[in-house]
Amino acid sequence: MNAVYEKLVKCLECVRAKTDFEPEVALVLGSGLGDYADTMKVECTVDYKDIEGFPVSTAPGHVGRFVFGYVGDKKVVCMQGRVHYYEGYEMEDVVLPIRLMKMMGAKILFLTNASGGIKTGFKAGDLMLITDQLSFMVPSPLRGENNKELGVRFPDMSHIYDLDLQEIVKKAACDLDIRLQQGVYIQTKGPNYESPAEVNACRIMGADAVGMSTCCEALAANHMGMKIVGVSCISNLAAGISPTPLSEQEVIDAGKAVSKKFTALVTESIQRF
Numbered sequence: 001m002n003a004v005y006e007k008l009v010k011c012l013e014c015v016r017a018k019t020d021f022e023p024e025v026a027l028v029l030g031s032g033l034g035d036y037a038d039t040m041k042v043e044c045t046v047d048y049k050d051i052e053g054f055p056v057s058t059a060p061g062h063v064g065r066f067v068f069g070y071v072g073d074k075k076v077v078c079m080q081g082r083v084h085y086y087e088g089y090e091m092e093d094v095v096l097p098i099r100l101m102k103m104m105g106a107k108i109l110f111l112t113n114a115s116g117g118i119k120t121g122f123k124a125g126d127l128m129l130i131t132d133q134l135s136f137m138v139p140s141p142l143r144g145e146n147n148k149e150l151g152v153r154f155p156d157m158s159h160i161y162d163l164d165l166q167e168i169v170k171k172a173a174c175d176l177d178i179r180l181q182q183g184v185y186i187q188t189k190g191p192n193y194e195s196p197a198e199v200n201a202c203r204i205m206g207a208d209a210v211g212m213s214t215c216c217e218a219l220a221a222n223h224m225g226m227k228i229v230g231v232s233c234i235s236n237l238a239a240g241i242s243p244t245p246l247s248e249q250e251v252i253d254a255g256k257a258v259s260k261k262f263t264a265l266v267t268e269s270i271q272r273f
Helices: 003-016 096-102 163-175 196-205 215-223 250-272
Strands: 026-027 041-047 065-071 073-079 110-115 127-134 178-186 209-211 229-239
Touching: 003 096, 026 096, 026 250, 065 096, 065 250, 073 096, 073 250, 096 110, 110 127, 110 215, 110 250, 127 163, 127 215, 127 250, 163 178, 163 229, 163 250, 178 215, 178 229, 209 229, 215 229, 229 250
Parallel strands: 026 073, 026 110, 110 229, 127 178, 178 209
Antiparallel strands: 041 065, 065 073, 110 209, 127 229
């Protein structure tokens, strides 16, 4: 058995020893949604540290546990705290939680994050529906021996973000009177913010927002045949666009400010999936 897949199986066995809950939707909680689990009908929680071999999130504000429960009548598993490449983990460990949620039973992956706005007209507090991504600035989680148990060697990437799910989120935003931007998200390695020249290069390549997560997770999920949708909170304007130096506190404050409408959009969208 492939070592990566063997580790996944052991993690799944550990989770199954704690709960037999089988989710329909996997939700990754980014900045601005850290307290989202408080809105769910929670069945149980499993701390990452209690799963053998599972990477533990060290990012500020990321609790570090799976929450199993219901959003309306939809069975959901959400990650309170994701794992980032900049924390020092290998890429196969960064995407291990995504693969594990698929093996738990989830068929839909809802990704959320905080990002720096690049596109003209974006402002802090905007929500952006991710329509496509640029992921080649970070290592691919598919590098190395292919795990045929997970997917094919060369997966198609024509529609990483499911068009039908995008329509559902757009209609939900419209009905909730929430302004929803749309754009391409680019992932960088981090943990440093990008320089103005790097931001300009991202703009030239077609990016509308930049962050340090998400693309690798979407790539792994796409490999496994999950349907993916993503929404990014524009927490600040990127370097060279913002008139002030960037800070972690700025991201946290923007997440708190937009939390209410972000929560409403995620909840309404999931109920419509």
